[in-house]
Amino acid sequence: MFSENIYVNTNFKNKFDSSDIDTDSWPDPQKNRSQKSCHKFSKVLFTSLIIYFLLLTILFSSALINKVWSCCPKDWKPFGSHCYFTSTDLVAPWNESVENCYQMGAHLVVIHSQEEQDFITGILNTRDAYFIGLSDPGHQQWQWVDQTPYNDKATFWHTGELSNDNEQCAIINHRWSTGWGWSDIPCSDEQNSVCQMKKIYL
Template sequence: MVQEGQSQGREKAAWWFQVRLWSVALISIALIAACFILSCVVTYFKCDRTGKKLSELQTHYSSLTCFSEGTSVSEKVWGCCPSTWKPFGSSCYFVSTEQNFWTKSEQNCVGMGAHLVVINTEAEQNFIIQQLNESLSYFLGLSDPQGNGNWQWIDKTPYKENVRLWHQNEPNFSAEECASIVFWNQRGWGWNDVFCDSSRHSICEMKKIYL
């Protein structure tokens, strides 16, 4: 009877061991499956957003130019701009050859999936001015709608926390409620307040598309 009890005890222990083993295996499989599904969902939404953005751009542009921007964990990352735009950092830039007043210039940028340029760093401005003509003036995405010194970037970037590269003693006239970038002899490139209804060239900016 003792041996039979011991045998049953060993069988029961072996059975519980198998149960625990299978439980661990099933839990592991479930976790792996959950991670796989989550990865697929994240990839789907990422690809879906990229696809929608590319679809929007294709309504305005026939081709994109892409540049390798390093690698991610699983694949290369490519930053793309419309072929006629210039890439810098995470943005693409377009210098308009047409002259318009500020509001119309912004509308034209929006029509191309962009907005008037927002300059965040001196390095960004140094890149942009390489694309400009020193004899011309270009609207920025910066304005003072109330003429009270409350300058605002078109994309809601905080003005007071951002770089400010005005020419010396500018802005200097409350009725000039829009900003431009212009080259002045002896001073180089800098920002100047101008009338919003004056006719000027402009610079558009959009975020790169990453593939």
């Protein structure tokens, strides 16, 4: 009984000690993990690249649709969606100033906000006065040259202005006591001017 036991156990042991078993074919857990990790990284990288190129395509398309490439002619200053040109060597009456701007594909400046007023005064010379696109055909009915409505709540008249019915054209000028503002003067006076045009979109 005892010897039989030994035989069985020895047999069992010999089965597992056999050199027939190829240990090289057993899967290496470490190698397997590394391959999976590399494969996962490749997928993430590929997905990221696709998303990146999709975003670039969307941004490029948006740029074309929204016309983000805009510019102003040489010597014109950009602000918002417009370009501005200050005439300092072409002093002229108001009507002639209107024509000079028109010849450049523009009109005398129209100002509707404090931001625009501040920008324009920032590019002007404090020693000069400049015609703007505002005139009065009579009875204090002020009108802009581009036909946009005149809003007396968004104006920048100097204190004491609009007191003379014979002064029917507006200038922007600087007073040392109060700073920049608008004044009404006779349209026949010769002044510099500020022209305005829409930006050129490419």
